[in-house]
Amino acid sequence: MKVDLVVLDIAGTTVEEHGLVYKALADTVIAAGGDASDVGDWMGADKYEAISSMLGKSIVDVEFKDFHERLGAYYAETPPTPIPGVPEALVQLRSNGVKVALTTGFDRPIVDGLLEVLGWGEGLLDAVVCVDDVSAGRPAPYMIFKAMELTGARDVRRVLTAGDTVRDLEAGTNAGAGFVVGVLSGSQTEAELAAVPHTHLLPGVANLPALLA
Template sequence: MIELAVLDIAGTTVEEHGAVYLALEEAVRAAGGDPSTTGIQRWMGAGKREAITALLAEPAGGPPAPDMVETAFADFRARLSAAYAARPPAPLPGVPETIATLRAAGVQVALTTGFDREVTTALLAAVGWDRGFLDAVVCVDDVAAGRPAPYMIFHAMEATGVRDVGRVLTAGDTVRDLEAGTNAGARIVAGVLTGSQDAAVLGAVRHTHLLRGVADLPALLSLS
């Protein structure tokens, strides 16, 4: 039996209209970088400070100065905040009902994200998920490394008291989400098609299921 569902946020449980990757690209360009579309896609699902560092190194390959990274990261957060104010994020269709169904069936639900805690707290408050709606929320700054490392999944297990990865389901909309789930050894590693990466891209890496969205999870677990 699955005891814990570990779900990504942007593009998986929350519709934020691609604002995060537009803000990321704009902040890197403002800092003097020239990120390619492929480069942006490569860092989808990663920690945003890590992504900025890598993108600023393109194409020359030299590491950017730490103060340049921090300036670009602050700019990214400001751009994202403005984008969310102009077009507020919202739960993807069926997701609140799915989370409620999972928890009613005894499956704990944790969210993981490449955002830092401050951005995540504001985002979840905006969609009304900040007070007892979830069992755990793990941010990239809670662990030593973001996806594809499995640490956020392990941290979610620790926070919820789940000890067996064979009882864990992970779901996300990026290759890195799937890689993290596989690296953790989760029983179910599901890709969802509600984000920017399609079935061809997600299907090219190890996974157990490809779903239209998180709303398909209750049927997958025979809860509906």
Template sequence: MTALAVLDIAGTTVDERGAVYTALEGAVVAAGASPSTTDIQRWMGADKKEAITGLLEQGKGRVPNPSVVESAFTDFHARLDAAYRSRPPQPLPGVPEAIAALRAADIKVALTTGFDRSVVDGLLATLGWTTGVLDAVVCVDDVPAGRPAPYMIFRAMERTGVRAVADVVVAGDTRRDLEAGHNAGAGTVVGVLTGGYDATDLGAVRHTHLLPSVADLPELLGVPVSAATPGTSSVE
């Protein structure tokens, strides 16, 4: 029985039009690297500071100075903030209804993300997802390591009181999302095709299901979307 759905944010539940990866590329290019599209894609779903470090190391052939990483991370934040102000992120079609349906069926819903808390707070406020919509939100700076480590999933379980990982469904649009779900031992690991990977690339990673969207998750779990009612729990 599913007790908790752990969902990624960008590209999985939220359409931010790839702004995060445009900002990431711009920041590392400004810092002296020349990443390819494939290089950027390799870091999808990762801790963004870790991604910047990895891309700069690859581009310069040496471990970057921490001050350079911090400067590029600050630049990334500024670029992403500007992008979000210009074109505010929106929920992907059918996702709010799917989240409400899951919670109406007594399935808790948590978001996890490679963003740090300062980005996520503003993003959720823009979406109107600050209270009554989710049961928990776990950011990469809440745990010792980001994906593919399973720690954000375990922290979501801790915050929602779910004890059996077999009762957890993990869904995301990147390879790291699926790897984290597998590393956590989640009972259901779902790849969704609303992000930067197609079915061939995402399907190459260990998973239990591939779906067009998180909007299809209630049907997979036998939950009628028509049963959806607004939740009452607040985001932690």
């Protein structure tokens, strides 16, 4: 079946950010007196929700601001870069009439700064959906549905979702996407991704044009 829209995660899927988001999360929680030993369980999740859960309280505005500041400092020190082959794959997908959207557990201020550093804009992407654009982050499917709305995609069976975390795959499955692809470019292992429903496991986003050829 033809694919109209490819929906991709950012960190670990299209962008190499060296695991700094999880370092910033852990440092924030520890500084607030919490236990960050399960920070890896929050890969792909809403970062506000992650901090709230690890600290055991619902309002964490101060801590979330601290997380932003820490992550900004880490990114300034070690700037994120595109994962090799990703920009070329996105260009090829769009040249074949496939729309490309990014979804992320980051909020809009982080994403805007990240995309500016990368130099990614309308020439490469059709839509960018952040966790604060919807009522719930992954594994809820809402960011995928929002990407469909923004790009005019009508049939979820003609949507491909791809990500490097279990939550990415769960969101794609919950959305009913025709293709739910796990990529091995992030920090979760092939065994971890293989343990949840999916249609394909690939080395990375660079392999998507060949899959859809």
